[in-house]
Amino acid sequence: MARASGRTPRNGGGGSTQIGTGGETHQQATDQVLTTNQGVPISDDQNSLKIGARGPTLLEDFHFLEKITHFDHERIPERIVHARGSAAHGFFEPYPNAAKYTRAAFLQDPAVRTPVFTRFSTVAGGAGSVDLPRDVRGFAVKFYTQEGNFDLVGNNIPVFFIQDALKFPDLVHAVKMEPDRGFPQNATAHDTFWDFVSLMPESMHMLLWAMSDRTIPRSYRMIEGFGVHTFRLVDAMGKATFAKFHWRPTLQTQSVTWDEACKINGADQDFHRRDLFTAIEAGAFPSWELSIQIIPDDRVAEFEFDILDATKVIPEEQFPLEAIGKMTLDRWPDNFFAETEQSAFHPGHIVPGIEFSDDPLLQGRIFSYTDTQLIRLGGPNFHEIPINAPKCPMRNWQRDGHKRHEINTGRVNYEPNSLAPGGPRETAAGFMTHPQLDPGSLAGKVRVRSETFADHYSQARMFFRSMTDIEQRHIVNAFTFELSKVETMAIRTRMLGHLDVVDRTLGALVADAMGMTGKADKITPARAPIDLQPSPALSILAKFKPTLQGRKVGALIADGFDRALVEKLRAAVNAAGAMFELVAPKIGGAKASDGTVVPADHIISGGPSVTFDAVVVAPGAAGLPDLLGEAAAKDWVSDAFAHCKVMGVVAAAGPLLNAGGVKPDAGVIELTGKNVDAFVTAAAAGRVWDREPALRGSEKKGGKAVVAKASAKESSAKLPPPKAAPPKPPKTPPTKPPPASTPALKNRGIGEKVSSKGGPTSKAAVKPKRR
Numbered sequence: 001m002a003r004a005s006g007r008t009p010r011n012g013g014g015g016s017t018q019i020g021t022g023g024e025t026h027q028q029a030t031d032q033v034l035t036t037n038q039g040v041p042i043s044d045d046q047n048s049l050k051i052g053a054r055g056p057t058l059l060e061d062f063h064f065l066e067k068i069t070h071f072d073h074e075r076i077p078e079r080i081v082h083a084r085g086s087a088a089h090g091f092f093e094p095y096p097n098a099a100k101y102t103r104a105a106f107l108q109d110p111a112v113r114t115p116v117f118t119r120f121s122t123v124a125g126g127a128g129s130v131d132l133p134r135d136v137r138g139f140a141v142k143f144y145t146q147e148g149n150f151d152l153v154g155n156n157i158p159v160f161f162i163q164d165a166l167k168f169p170d171l172v173h174a175v176k177m178e179p180d181r182g183f184p185q186n187a188t189a190h191d192t193f194w195d196f197v198s199l200m201p202e203s204m205h206m207l208l209w210a211m212s213d214r215t216i217p218r219s220y221r222m223i224e225g226f227g228v229h230t231f232r233l234v235d236a237m238g239k240a241t242f243a244k245f246h247w248r249p250t251l252q253t254q255s256v257t258w259d260e261a262c263k264i265n266g267a268d269q270d271f272h273r274r275d276l277f278t279a280i281e282a283g284a285f286p287s288w289e290l291s292i293q294i295i296p297d298d299r300v301a302e303f304e305f306d307i308l309d310a311t312k313v314i315p316e317e318q319f320p321l322e323a324i325g326k327m328t329l330d331r332w333p334d335n336f337f338a339e340t341e342q343s344a345f346h347p348g349h350i351v352p353g354i355e356f357s358d359d360p361l362l363q364g365r366i367f368s369y370t371d372t373q374l375i376r377l378g379g380p381n382f383h384e385i386p387i388n389a390p391k392c393p394m395r396n397w398q399r400d401g402h403k404r405h406e407i408n409t410g411r412v413n414y415e416p417n418s419l420a421p422g423g424p425r426e427t428a429a430g431f432m433t434h435p436q437l438d439p440g441s442l443a444g445k446v447r448v449r450s451e452t453f454a455d456h457y458s459q460a461r462m463f464f465r466s467m468t469d470i471e472q473r474h475i476v477n478a479f480t481f482e483l484s485k486v487e488t489m490a491i492r493t494r495m496l497g498h499l500d501v502v503d504r505t506l507g508a509l510v511a512d513a514m515g516m517t518g519k520a521d522k523i524t525p526a527r528a529p530i531d532l533q534p535s536p537a538l539s540i541l542a543k544f545k546p547t548l549q550g551r552k553v554g555a556l557i558a559d560g561f562d563r564a565l566v567e568k569l570r571a572a573v574n575a576a577g578a579m580f581e582l583v584a585p586k587i588g589g590a591k592a593s594d595g596t597v598v599p600a601d602h603i604i605s606g607g608p609s610v611t612f613d614a615v616v617v618a619p620g621a622a623g624l625p626d627l628l629g630e631a632a633a634k635d636w637v638s639d640a641f642a643h644c645k646v647m648g649v650v651a652a653a654g655p656l657l658n659a660g661g662v663k664p665d666a667g668v669i670e671l672t673g674k675n676v677d678a679f680v681t682a683a684a685a686g687r688v689w690d691r692e693p694a695l696r697g698s699e700k701k702g703g704k705a706v707v708a709k710a711s712a713k714e715s716s717a718k719l720p721p722p723k724a725a726p727p728k729p730p731k732t733p734p735t736k737p738p739p740a741s742t743p744a745l746k747n748r749g750i751g752e753k754v755s756s757k758g759g760p761t762s763k764a765a766v767k768p769k770r771r
Helices: 062-072 096-100 165-175 189-199 202-208 258-267 271-281 298-303 337-339 358-378 458-466 469-484 489-502 502-515 565-573 621-628 631-642 651-659 676-684 689-694 701-707
Strands: 006-012 018-021 025-027 086-094 114-121 137-146 148-155 231-232 240-249 289-293 322-331 355-358 552-556 579-582 615-619 647-649 668-670
Touching: 018 137, 018 148, 086 096, 086 137, 086 271, 086 337, 096 322, 114 322, 137 289, 148 240, 148 469, 165 189, 165 358, 189 202, 189 489, 202 489, 240 298, 258 271, 258 469, 258 631, 271 322, 458 489, 458 621, 469 502, 489 502, 552 565, 552 631, 565 579, 565 676, 579 676, 615 631, 615 651, 615 676, 621 631, 621 651, 631 651, 647 651, 668 676
Parallel strands: 552 579, 552 615, 615 647, 647 668
Antiparallel strands: 006 018, 018 025, 086 114, 086 322, 114 137, 137 148, 231 240, 231 355, 240 289, 289 322
């Protein structure tokens, strides 16, 4: 290859560097030599081959041709759904009790770790979309077992929109960008989606989950996972039992608010990916317990629904979960494309001891997931890509095909044969499909749906009534937002009719919030819904236990801040298992009252309060004027308060709190050197939900008055009256806080002062509802 002359030596960039005649940088090899894909050493990777310095480029420049051609073909088709994803390596350890249910090799010995690769994803958006839309999250785990790969391909919601895989293309077409306009991206708040689901009553249960806080999770580390379908486990004696798979995060389940989600997407569209990466890099390895629900065949008749129906859950109160192992993710992929993007998960990848049921949605997925990899990964040999390859021996007579890497020797490529006596043969210990048929599966060929799949509203009603008041309010707000984005009036009224059937209170509240009271269509269910017992296990808030582990606390500082207090806070927060980060007007940091300059982790606009679980507002008096002149600083405290976060504040922060509209309550805690532990305890309890109704318009309205106005027609009068929701803890009347102009807030900027023991010193202080 022609070499340019006239370069000037220069140090920098690691190794010797030369500057070309056009000022371009040429770094010289000190270790690895740059080559073409054919191994030819490269002397100039800055300039294409030309006729003279200003002449045309020559077609004989093989280095240019190879480099550009490879670049032009670097991308592969993205997944039609679940395109936006993040993944990590880890391991799975079974518990001793797992072996009694299944002969699956990876569930036999607690001393044997099975490598895993887990991918989390959104569903509707493209690979470049944001991490925090309102959307279902994929939760797919590849177990590299001793008897082959087992893929548990699920979601963070235990049910699905449809019952039969034949409708999957229609569902995806409806939820994706509308084909004539090319938007919205990564969202369900548009006509085609709601048109489809409003004509598919089987979607009602899933819609309640989708409009709940489950679809705006705080972190991938804090989502549950579900196998969705009913499977069969087969034990060592050949006995088969129905089972459902569940993943439960060690850090518990947590969500953000919708307003937070929108602002986080603007601040950091990689929020979930960065969160997972940061935790693993810090050694805070996320983990989940794998649990199962076991349903013996002789108890299937107990259900009011069909266990083969993917739109139904099996209540935990009826069939409790039994933990059978634990997964820990401890290593980030070495290369995102080679591993995360090229990974191929498939519900048809099962191992001896785990088998399919006759769930029609599962049966269709078994075909679809293989079919899609053929185009996305370039042919039938995608199992040879390292991330997809089994870690146990893999031997068969399959040969050739696009992107074949294994070199098979010998003259035989068929079976049976007598020319390769040592070649792969069948084994009696191999996979053997259990002969037992699922109930009701013996029938002639029909294109019809079982009547046992016809109840589309009872479990949707159960889900709504199993939520706390706070969660119900969020569901109402989500439906209101989504349906208000629908342009076609007939779709809105149809959906309001469905919501009336699900629950009269739900339908009335959404209709009132939309200004459409009395406009709901009358919907006649195929099967009248029944009132099921509420299932508290379905609620996020009802089962939350106070913890700060895995969370993040942000502290806003400015010149003159108390470094000793901030460092004491850092130590206490870190001891609770959380991260502590500093936010300041400048990335160089702030000057403490002791004269030292402490670097910041973020500038204010780059570290908004929406990215933290609890906050500290601890500026010094010297830096306060700068904060008061900064709109981002006012937003920082305003958002933290509006999102119901626990706020630790210092007296000097008073003017900033006033400017941000912060009102005194039990979640606004004055910080001293003596009550740092009290702040940590309050932050671990979660959000101050009592604050929320006074902050957002549609949430100020109570449901009882609205429901009382609903006519019999609006509320589907033919349905039985709704069953009472589960009893809630008695509410303590909230204390009326002093007005913002009082000296308590104006001068100190605080709410109830907290003692070193963690309790409010004010007799009027109220224990807030929190998560």
